[in-house]
Amino acid sequence: MVQKTATTKRQIAQSKPLLVGMVLIVLCIGVGAGAGVYVANYLFAQAPEPIPPSVSVPRRLSKAPVVSEPDAVIPPIVDGMVPEIQRLETKQPVAFLTIDDGGVRQPDFPQYLRQNNLKATLFLANAFIEKDPKYFRAFVRDGHVIENHTLGHDLAMSTKPIAYQQQQICGMSDQLVEYYGRRPALFRAPGGRYTDITRRAAQQCNMRAIVGWKATIDYGVMRYQEGTMLKPGDIVLLHFRDGFKTDIDVYIKETSRAGLRTELLEDWL
Ligand SMILES: [Zn+2]
Numbered sequence: 001m002v003q004k005t006a007t008t009k010r011q012i013a014q015s016k017p018l019l020v021g022m023v024l025i026v027l028c029i030g031v032g033a034g035a036g037v038y039v040a041n042y043l044f045a046q047a048p049e050p051i052p053p054s055v056s057v058p059r060r061l062s063k064a065p066v067v068s069e070p071d072a073v074i075p076p077i078v079d080g081m082v083p084e085i086q087r088l089e090t091k092q093p094v095a096f097l098t099i100d101d102g103g104v105r106q107p108d109f110p111q112y113l114r115q116n117n118l119k120a121t122l123f124l125a126n127a128f129i130e131k132d133p134k135y136f137r138a139f140v141r142d143g144h145v146i147e148n149h150t151l152g153h154d155l156a157m158s159t160k161p162i163a164y165q166q167q168q169i170c171g172m173s174d175q176l177v178e179y180y181g182r183r184p185a186l187f188r189a190p191g192g193r194y195t196d197i198t199r200r201a202a203q204q205c206n207m208r209a210i211v212g213w214k215a216t217i218d219y220g221v222m223r224y225q226e227g228t229m230l231k232p233g234d235i236v237l238l239h240f241r242d243g244f245k246t247d248i249d250v251y252i253k254e255t256s257r258a259g260l261r262t263e264l265l266e267d268w269l
Contacts (some may be wrong), residue, residue, distance in 0.1 A: 009192040021121035068092045072233060075207050082187070086212035086225070088233040088268055095260040096121065096235045097251060097269075098150060098211065100188065102128040102136065104241045110138040112245050116252060119264040122146045123188040123211070125153035126175050128240075133179040140180050145266045148172045148184040148207065155191045158198050164202035171203055186211050186265070208269065213237035214253075216245040222254050230258040235265070 012220040057144075072088035087269060088096070114122065122139060124146055129136060136146060146160040150157065150168040152235055157168055177183050187207040189198055202210055215224045220243060230236070238247045255262060 004119040043126050068263060068268075070096055071163070072268055074269055077203055077208075079203070080203050081196055082202045082209050083208050084194070084199070084210040084212050086235055087231065088235075089266075090233040090267075093232055093258075093260045094263045094268075095230055095255050095258070097262050098188070098213065098235055098265070099238045099240055100122060101125055101153065102240050104239075104244065105129075105132060106244070109240065109244055110142055112248060113139075113144070114142055116248060117263050118248070118252075120144050120240055120262075121186065121265045123149035123177075123186075125190065126151045126172055127153045129179075134243045137180065140182075143264070144181055145264065146182070146184065147174055147186040147188070147211070148176065148205075149188050150190055151175065155193065157190055157259045158193045158195045160202050162197050165198055166204055168203055169207065170205040186269075188212075200246075208232045209233060211265070217250050217254075219243045220246045220250055222250055230260055232260065233259075 004173055068090075069092075070090075071092065072090045074085060075083035077083070088094075091197045097118055099120050100123045102122070103122040119142075121135070122144055124136065140146065148169060152168060153173045154160075154168065156246070157165055183206075185206070187202045187205075187209070188211050192212060194202075199210060213236060214226070215222060215230060216237045217223075218239070219241075224230075236251060238244070238251065241247075
């Protein structure tokens, strides 16, 4: 018994420096963290108030988690005209999927995007979706974002007066708020046809950019505007039409061949 007590005492004595060391480490960490918090508080207290943007559109259009750290910027509005983007300038391996019109609406389209883990920006025109705006609520629920493709999808819109173009663009924004509760911030012209007048009309309707594309997929055929392969930041255009799933399959094949993952345009802007 005595022997045992002696052994225990010795053990305690031996472990004393260890205990003291641990206490010191814990103390150091505590003091260090305290100092860090103090410095952070000081710095943030000194930081100036952020300047609110002049246009009342949120800086990031979606709050979905982003895998990449977005490093691209939209060119600014110049002379009251929104810029056009076909590709985001980035070295990160991303592509952006956009799907237009809303002419063909099959029940399993949302599921097909979901099972392939794809998020897309949908440029819809009221002319196509007014008969069944409910159909696209499933897309909104899944995290896709609906943007502005005009009321009437008039392919000659860009040749007409600015008042008409404004009515087509602003009118569709109002319509989308009514249908889905979100005001769009991006615009695609019908047929991709636009002039400086269209860019002005889009700006007056609070659009941030006209969105073009670097490649299209139609009925299973991929067409590149340049080269034979997607590049980082490319925007790709598909349509809601018969053969939609084939087009999605081609999209998946071509993005994986180029080593790109799909992210949502709105997460980057
Ligand atoms: Zn269209």
